[in-house]
Amino acid sequence: MELDPQSAYSAIQTGIRQASALVVTYSFSVIGAILLMVIGFLVAGLVERWLFAGLGRVGGFDLTLRRFLSKIARYFVLGLVVVMVLGQFGIQTASVIAAIGAVGLAIGLALQGTLQNIAAGIMLLALRPLRIGEYVEVGSVSGTVEEIGLFATRLRAADGIYILAPNSTLWTLPVKNYTRNGVRRTDITITIPNSDDIEAMQKSLMKLAERDARVKKEPTPAAFVADLGDSSVSITLRYWTSVGDFAATQAEMNKNVRNTLNQMA
Structure with a gap:
């Protein structure tokens, strides 16, 4: 079938007009x-730095928690920017948000234990029942705190063993912070026969405590x-x-108490 030159010219003209309209329409969207992405990235960076600096002025606010919250604020702003960019191209943002929410819910259920550790880590950093350098005992875990992360806390046991404890464990159990x-306080208890001079032993033990400059x-x-x-x-020396x-x-006090017992025997 032979194409009429006039019809072909008209079709080309129509195609050019439609393409021009699309270019004009979507060029403004692009x-x-x-512009939204550039401004959004700048605003996200400003919000992150502003929040990080502002939390730094709060006395005793943990550095790790400051970084985490400032990053969350940054990604929240960037998420809003992505939704606004999609809206520029006529995409129904409500459907996108619903899809993101469904994906987030699925991920949350899959990572439930991990999210519990993150939540516990935030509470540990905010309420600070333990700090770096402190010796603590939580359930069967005991040691000197070396690092408090968002997922787990690193400790060093008294015998030098490396311990990595999930934050959820440290948060849900009572913490003994030594x-x-x-x-x-120290209690040293000794047992002597009834025939010994009880008062003399009490005075001897008191002298040991009074002579030691480290005893308060x-x-x-x-x-x-x-x-x-x-x-x-x-008899207890406290x-x-x-x-x-x-x-x-x-x-040293245990040794001195033992020597005192031998001298009075």
């Missing part, structure tokens, strides 16, 4: 989308009868030291 209050004057050290048996008496002096003082 330019608008590019460092936080700055002082620790307040609370006052005490030596008291802790238990009475049929043929023996238990004193307080700083956390840093606790282990060394306890070791």
Whole structure:
């Protein structure tokens, strides 16, 4: 079939007009989308830096939590920008948001345990029941805190063993923090026969505590009868030291108490 030149010319003209209309229509959309992306990236960066700096002025706010929250704010702004860019091309953003929500729900269910650790990490960083350098005991986990992450916390046990504990474990169990209050109490209990001079032993134990400069004057050290048996008496020496002096003082005091017992035997 032979094509009429006039018809062909008309079809070409029609195609050119339609293409020109499409170019004009979508060129504005493309330019608008590019402007939105550029402005959105700039605003997202400004929001991230502003939030990071603002949280830094809050006393004791953890650095890791500052970074996490500022990144969340940045990605939230970028998400809004993506939705606005899609709207420039006539895409129904409500459907996109619904699809993203469904995908997010599926991912959340698949990563439920991980999200629990993240939530627990945020609570640990915000409420700070433990800090880096503190010695803590949580359930069967004990050691010096070396790093608090969003997923897990790294500790070093007293014997140097590496421990990585999930944040959800540390958050859901009671925390014993041996460092936080700055002082620790020590009780040393000895047992002597009823025939021994109880008062003399109490005075000897008190002298040991009073001679040691690491033992705090307040609370006052005490030596008291802790238990009475049929043929023996238990006497407890109680004193307080700083956390840093606790282990060394306890070791030396145990040795001195033993020497005192031998001298009075």
